[in-house]
Amino acid sequence: MVLGRAELGEQRQEGPVAVLREPPTHQPGQTVRNPGSAGKVDLNTADATTLETLPGVGPATAEAIISHRSQQPFASVEDLLLVKGIGPKTFESLKDLVTVG
Numbered sequence: 663m664v665l666g667r668a669e670l671g672e673q674r675q676e677g678p679v680a681v682l683r684e685p686p687t688h689q690p691g692q693t694v695r696n697p698g699s700a701g702k703v704d705l706n707t708a709d710a711t712t713l714e715t716l717p718g719v720g721p722a723t724a725e726a727i728i729s730h731r732s733q734q735p736f737a738s739v740e741d742l743l744l745v746k747g748i749g750p751k752t753f754e755s756l757k758d759l760v761t762v763g
Contacts, residue, residue: 702761705736736762
């Protein structure tokens with residue numbers, strides 16, 4: 663959050679005050695990682711492109727995750743083990759990078 667002078671408790675002069683904001687770091691329509699979960703990818707909301715940024719997740723696995731959640735949303739990160747193509751080794755590399763909202 664960017665605060666203007668008034669929010670910072672400084673005296674405000676008459677006239678407009680410019681508040682500079684940083685441009686967004688994501689593209690419109692792109693899933694943004696939940697900042698409350700330390701940058702983790704939400705398995706229930708991430709699009710295929712975002713899922714493919716995870717180690718060991720390519721287009722086929724991303725689509726399998728999306729297909730699984732369309733039938734039954736993820737209740738826990740461990741539910742990833744129910745997705746075809748994700749075994750214990752892949753799960754171990756993903757479990758600290760994902761969350762369920």
